[in-house]
Amino acid sequence: MRMNESEQELVAMVLSGHSEAFDPLVTPYRQSLLTLAFRLTRNWEDAKEVAQEALLRAFRYLGRYDRSRSFRNWLFQIAANEARDRLRRGRREADIVGKAGRELAPGDDPESVRRAAEFRSDVERCLSVLGAREREVFVLRDLEELNIKETARVLGCSNVSVRVNLSSARRKIRDAIRQFCPHLEEGR
């Protein structure tokens, strides 16, 4: 997926000093960026910080962005690096599950929030059996639906490495679902 024309224009505007063009440039990706950060860190506060840092770095280093690439994947790459650094520093890893997910907002339906929390818990249990690299590969390929080549580029590794990690991640996920959440329904 390459950068579209409007994105090209927005990037050019930001680089020429029109900082206000950055908001419409990143708004289409704000949700997916936050989701990716949450799936990699499994902590809502960390996810917000990772996503914020990724946006800040994207703005700061926009001049280095290769326009032949997908802007979304470039953002994902920054976020993945930031999440990896954060996890390496070992912050809040001990109590990841307890603080996962966002708090109840005033307009939310309690039932849907409860269901969402259950799903979050299931996903967390499954992802917790994966190693760091397996998790990154699995999240990007299967949950964010990048292809193998894009995943490799975002993570800065080879296609072979992605295939190997993806293969073992899928086996582990299958075993984890069988063990922890056999109640999960299959999608259409």
Add this chain to the structure above:
Amino acid sequence: MTCAKIRRDLPLLAGGDLPARRERKLLAHIDRCPGCRGELEELRSAISRIKVAAREESVGDWTAAEWKVLMARITAEKPGKKRPAFGLRPRWAMASGVAAVILLAVLAFLLKDSIFKSQGTVPGQGPLVAKKQEPKSPPAKLVPTKPTDEKGKPVPVVQPEYLAKNAGQAPASKKAPVKAGPGQDVISVTMVSQETGLQVVWFFNRNFEWKGDQK
């Protein structure tokens, strides 16, 4: 193909991540093998179920106010820079630059002579004045010449006997036996034996250094 080999690739087949040719091979085996087919179905189901759960978990989003504050904070910085400032460039880049300057300086020092000669100038001395070329013909090629005066008349030759007889005395002749003209660079002295008629010619340069002889 054995089941063990097939099962190694099943996770990738379940996600559609194998090349078409490999996929066809595996599917051909799976059609005949219920064990491998069962495992493939299980893997596909697991991927599908985790995707559903991930879609339903509702991660959340920034509130409008949070987003506004975030954008204001980000755009308060300077927009994307093309390159870091000179002082922030990587060390290897600075080291390479310094090495290149040193190399150029060394090369300039070593090649200075040839460069300035070809340009006809030496720093601090201005343009070179063409020097008078001194004859550099080897002694073997020297043509014996008899000393002559400025008008081209032959000058008396100093004979060895004369030299031996008048050693330590001033020469009787007013004219020098060997005369070097103002522009003369090569001086020859010819000695002739009265008994055998053998002639020996010695050649000297301007500083009266012996350059060769001819018999």
